[in-house]
Amino acid sequence: MRELAEHALEVARKLGAQYADLRIIQQEVEEIATKNETVARLNKSSSEGIGIRVLVKGGWGFASTQELRKAGVEKAAKKAIEVAKASASCLPQPVKLAPEPAYRCTWVSPHLLDPFTVSIEDKLAILLECSRIVRSVKGTTLATGSMNFIKERKLFMSSEGSEIEQFFIRSSCGIEAYASKGDDRQRRSYPQSAGGQNELAGWELIQCMDLPGNAGRIAEEVVALLSAEECPEGTADLILGSSQLALQIHESMGHPSELDRALKQEINFAGASFLTPDLLNTLQYGSPIVNLVADATRPGALGSFGFDDEGVQAQRVNLVKDGMFCGYLSSRDTASLIGLPRSGGMMRAESWNRAPIIRMTNISLVPGDAGSLEDIIADTEDGIYMETNRSWSIDQLRYNFQFSTEIGYQIKNGKRAKLLKNCSYGGITPRFWNSCDAVGGVADYVDWGVPNCGKGQPMQTMWTGHGASPSRFRNVDIGMAHRA
Amino acid sequence: MITRDKTESIVEFILDYAKGKAQGAEVTISASDIATSRFANNGMTQNQAPDHVLVSVRLLKNGRQARLSSDKLTIDSLRQLVDDALTACKFLEKDEGLQALPAPPSKPYQKLKHYDAATAQLGPDERSKAIKKIVKIAEAHGLSAAGVISTGSTVLTLANSKGLLATHKESTAECSITMYKDASTGWAKADFVRFDQLDFEALAKRAASKAAANVNPVEISPGRYQVILEPSAVLDLVGFLSYDFTATSHLDQLSCFQDQMGQKVLGDNISIWDDVADEQQAGTPFDGEGIPRQSIQLVENGVIKNWVCGRRSARKMELKPTGHGLSEPCAEGEFPQNLVFAGGSTSLDEMISQTDRAVLLTRVWYIREIEPKGKIVTGMTRDGTFLVEGGRIVSAVKNLRFNQSIVDLLNNVVKMGPSVRTAGEEALPAVVPPMVVNNFNFASTTTF
Numbered sequence: 001m002r003e004l005a006e007h008a009l010e011v012a013r014k015l016g017a018q019y020a021d022l023r024i025i026q027q028e029v030e031e032i033a034t035k036n037e038t039v040a041r042l043n044k045s046s047s048e049g050i051g052i053r054v055l056v057k058g059g060w061g062f063a064s065t066q067e068l069r070k071a072g073v074e075k076a077a078k079k080a081i082e083v084a085k086a087s088a089s090c091l092p093q094p095v096k097l098a099p100e101p102a103y104r105c106t107w108v109s110p111h112l113l114d115p116f117t118v119s120i121e122d123k124l125a126i127l128l129e130c131s132r133i134v135r136s137v138k139g140t141t142l143a144t145g146s147m148n149f150i151k152e153r154k155l156f157m158s159s160e161g162s163e164i165e166q167f168f169i170r171s172s173c174g175i176e177a178y179a180s181k182g183d184d185r186q187r188r189s190y191p192q193s194a195g196g197q198n199e200l201a202g203w204e205l206i207q208c209m210d211l212p213g214n215a216g217r218i219a220e221e222v223v224a225l226l227s228a229e230e231c232p233e234g235t236a237d238l239i240l241g242s243s244q245l246a247l248q249i250h251e252s253m254g255h256p257s258e259l260d261r262a263l264k265q266e267i268n269f270a271g272a273s274f275l276t277p278d279l280l281n282t283l284q285y286g287s288p289i290v291n292l293v294a295d296a297t298r299p300g301a302l303g304s305f306g307f308d309d310e311g312v313q314a315q316r317v318n319l320v321k322d323g324m325f326c327g328y329l330s331s332r333d334t335a336s337l338i339g340l341p342r343s344g345g346m347m348r349a350e351s352w353n354r355a356p357i358i359r360m361t362n363i364s365l366v367p368g369d370a371g372s373l374e375d376i377i378a379d380t381e382d383g384i385y386m387e388t389n390r391s392w393s394i395d396q397l398r399y400n401f402q403f404s405t406e407i408g409y410q411i412k413n414g415k416r417a418k419l420l421k422n423c424s425y426g427g428i429t430p431r432f433w434n435s436c437d438a439v440g441g442v443a444d445y446v447d448w449g450v451p452n453c454g455k456g457q458p459m460q461t462m463w464t465g466h467g468a469s470p471s472r473f474r475n476v477d478i479g480m481a482h483r484a
Numbered sequence: 485m486i487t488r489d490k491t492e493s494i495v496e497f498i499l500d501y502a503k504g505k506a507q508g509a510e511v512t513i514s515a516s517d518i519a520t521s522r523f524a525n526n527g528m529t530q531n532q533a534p535d536h537v538l539v540s541v542r543l544l545k546n547g548r549q550a551r552l553s554s555d556k557l558t559i560d561s562l563r564q565l566v567d568d569a570l571t572a573c574k575f576l577e578k579d580e581g582l583q584a585l586p587a588p589p590s591k592p593y594q595k596l597k598h599y600d601a602a603t604a605q606l607g608p609d610e611r612s613k614a615i616k617k618i619v620k621i622a623e624a625h626g627l628s629a630a631g632v633i634s635t636g637s638t639v640l641t642l643a644n645s646k647g648l649l650a651t652h653k654e655s656t657a658e659c660s661i662t663m664y665k666d667a668s669t670g671w672a673k674a675d676f677v678r679f680d681q682l683d684f685e686a687l688a689k690r691a692a693s694k695a696a697a698n699v700n701p702v703e704i705s706p707g708r709y710q711v712i713l714e715p716s717a718v719l720d721l722v723g724f725l726s727y728d729f730t731a732t733s734h735l736d737q738l739s740c741f742q743d744q745m746g747q748k749v750l751g752d753n754i755s756i757w758d759d760v761a762d763e764q765q766a767g768t769p770f771d772g773e774g775i776p777r778q779s780i781q782l783v784e785n786g787v788i789k790n791w792v793c794g795r796r797s798a799r800k801m802e803l804k805p806t807g808h809g810l811s812e813p814c815a816e817g818e819f820p821q822n823l824v825f826a827g828g829s830t831s832l833d834e835m836i837s838q839t840d841r842a843v844l845l846t847r848v849w850y851i852r853e854i855e856p857k858g859k860i861v862t863g864m865t866r867d868g869t870f871l872v873e874g875g876r877i878v879s880a881v882k883n884l885r886f887n888q889s890i891v892d893l894l895n896n897v898v899k900m901g902p903s904v905r906t907a908g909e910e911a912l913p914a915v916v917p918p919m920v921v922n923n924f925n926f927a928s929t930t931t932f
Binding site for chain 1: 518519520521522523524525526527528529530531532533534535536537538540549550551552553554555556557561568572575576577579580581607608609611612615616619628630631632634660661662664669671736737738813814815849850851852853854855856857858860862863864866883885887888889892909925927928929930931932
């Protein structure tokens with residue numbers, strides 16, 4: 001493959017590329033889903049191809065092929081050059097790249113057991129057992145479960161001399177229990193909604209999650225929700241569980257800190273950002289206890305890697321320090337546009353046949369000093385605790401958000417007083433984060449994986465991560481979503 | 485793009501290799517070469533021309549089925565697909581709902597005019613020329629332009645060991661444009677099967693006029709308003725109903741129309757079909773198992789008339805498959821991909837001129853379901869929200885969040901315009917009308 005890659009770079013150089021890089025990716029995917037006691041999906045797939053990106057007269061071009069032979073990569077390199085020339089004819093200013101050293105190295109994601117060595121039978125046995133447990137609880141109407149595994153080998157080479165090989169193993173698992181009664185439909189998920197937990201890890205993730213050990217609990221909870229009280233409407237002190245807070249971070253800090261959005265390059269679809277460059281180091285984004293980082297170096301977290309898809313080494317970058325907005329997610333070309341000395345290393349593509357764009361790595365809330373979830377509840381006189389996302393929405397500049405959760409509890413005098421259903425909350429991003437008065441510590445900190453972040457045209461999904469501890473926010477608007 | 489000969493040889497090889505090893509074999513080959521040119525701040529930002537062919541094999545053995553896919557097209561890789569699928573079948577539990585593969589249909593598939601060779605083969609220079617036209621219009625209005633132009637084609641081939649062979653070739657040409665200056669934005673989008681159907685200048689002028697009008701927005705209080713929904717806004721809202729028309733959603737007790745077949749649950753003026761053959765629609769004339777896709781009425785004057793079915797859900801509900809099944813195995817079962825709404829005769833301009841007070845929505849965004857039975861969704865307005873008073877647009881409005889039941893919305897439609905092919909961002913393209921809707925629920929405002 002190395003020879004093929006060198007040949008492609010050589011062709012690109014000879015045809016006029018001022019810069020060229022490529023990724024050869026081999027990927028294996030296994031997707032398993034169950035629905036009640038049946039197999040709803042079993043798909044194993046493999047993919048192999050090369051994506052070539054070139055810069056000609058300051059214009060980008062990208063082409064790809066799965067024909068991994070000399071003739072195939074030559075054709076793709078020529079096409080990329082042709083596309084780049086068309087780009088160069090339509091540019092107010094040529095693209096410039098922030099400098100990055102060349103690397104020659106190998107990086108392997110941490111894992112204990114390759115999930116592709118575990119039989120489908122063993123995987124299905126866990127999910128089907130969960131279905132049986134959920135369905136044995138009277139009042140449940142549907143049980144679903146899923147596991148997904150991805151093994152990826154990626155070779156990055158560039159005309160600047162980088163040659164980086166990376167190996168990734170990603171695993172995920174989750175189960176859901178549903179119940180309905182009349183017009184009331186409820187769902188409980190474990191470990192979180194939208195496919196469960198995702199990590200840059202092997203089969204050990206599935207062993208740690210203990211799906212069967214939690215199936216009965218979520219089944220009991222979903223049935224209990226049918227007779228629970230509705231979340232009240234008004235203003236309340238809000239405690240968010242770590243998985244809901246992970247999505248809150250994703251939508252209200254992750255996306256707005258993407259520099260391509262801030263520079264209006266994504267305004268047509270994904271949207272722009274209220275975090276414009278003039279606010280860097282001047283906007284009090286959150287209260288002084290709010291510290292947010294983009295950390296691609298965190299072992300096992302879904303958004304980690306050794307190098308991004310333009311060969312920039314993984315970094316930990318401050319986005320918010322003591323509440324102050326202080327950093328962006330960037331690429332080599334966008335870093336250059338606002339005068340940053342170096343890219344933050346956030347460029348990734350969902351596969352070999354897509355050009356990389358700026359993506360979140362692990363955008364995480366640094367643990368605070370408020371202890372565990374139970375400590376925060378004990379410290380709250382009158383409030384609501386919400387956990388596990390049910391719906392999410394935010395405006396295109398990332399100000400106005402509204403989330404609803406699968407479950408909630410009324411908190412009175414430091415204790416869970418009542419189960420609540422149809423919980424929701426909303427607000428305006430900087431006001432919300434400035435109302436944060438308690439950030440949990442490491443006891444309940446979890447690196448949640450969000451594998452389905454959508455961005456770009458055509459849409460690309462990406463593996464992102466969010467570390468979070470349960471945290472509290474004062475005087476938040478709640479209970480508005482279900483009152484249409 | 486993969487040639488017809490190559491496709492046929494892959495199909496022939498896999499079916500031949502699987503012969504005698506399984507009770508049924510199905511091969512799906514999906515090929516795509518859609519190129520995308522993206523621009524922002526009046527220049528090209530990303531320009532890509534990917535090419536992809538995916539081969540997927542489904543084998544049925546002893547009441548079990550497994551699907552494997554690969555984009556490795558060598559003989560060894562194709563052989564491996566079949567071998568691995570056979571191995572997978574050994575580990576699976578018996579699937580009681582599994583049916584033998586379908587035989588070829590008694591009639592040929594519908595011939596749909598969804599392919600234009602010139603569009604399929606269009607190069608990057610043509611897309612760049614179109615972007616330059618758009619940028620020129622932006623600059624003439626003192627605005628910046630961002631957007632995307634995509635062109636290319638897809639080819640889908642499905643064959644099985646019962647002799648079924650279905651092929652569909654389709655071209656695509658899409659353009660969406662955002663014009664902007666400071667916080668003012670305007671948007672327009674269109675998609676067709678032919679590049680020459682795209683009127684770039686008209687789209688650019690439309691986006692520019694929206695951006696020019698979308699200045700100094702006033703904040704209005706959340707509450708219930710009459711709204712005028714442009715077709716894109718209609719599509720992205722009503723598109724959320726699609727899955728509720730499926731038999732599987734009914735069986736799983738997930739449909740908002742649960743137990744309401746034959747009942748009137750939407751307004752008298754609401755009639756909806758799923759029809760791939762509608763002259764404004766695109767899409768394949770067969771489903772994920774090769775069953776001919778039928779035109780089917782989903783709603784007639786507010787009455788729920790039919791579920792769309794794949795073979796699995798059809799058998800469970802003792803119905804005939806409608807040709808909307810997704811590729812097996814699949815938890816969701818089926819999906820109507822070609823919605824067509826009956827329209828009315830009031831143009832958008834007439835809607836505005838005949839309205840005392842309403843909010844005009846160009847585009848809605850980030851829509852998510854909150855409550856499945858009432859079909860309450862939330863989302864935001866964007867890129868052109870205006871206050872209409874006394875028959876004219878009087879000002880731009882700061883964007884609003886809505887929490888709105890789609891069922892209620894389709895009970896409160898007071899006027900409709902002609903149905904047109906519409907491309908949104910949250911739903912598949914469909915043929916929908918602009919609408920005037922009463923009692924639309926805005927829940928909160930944002931800062932711009």
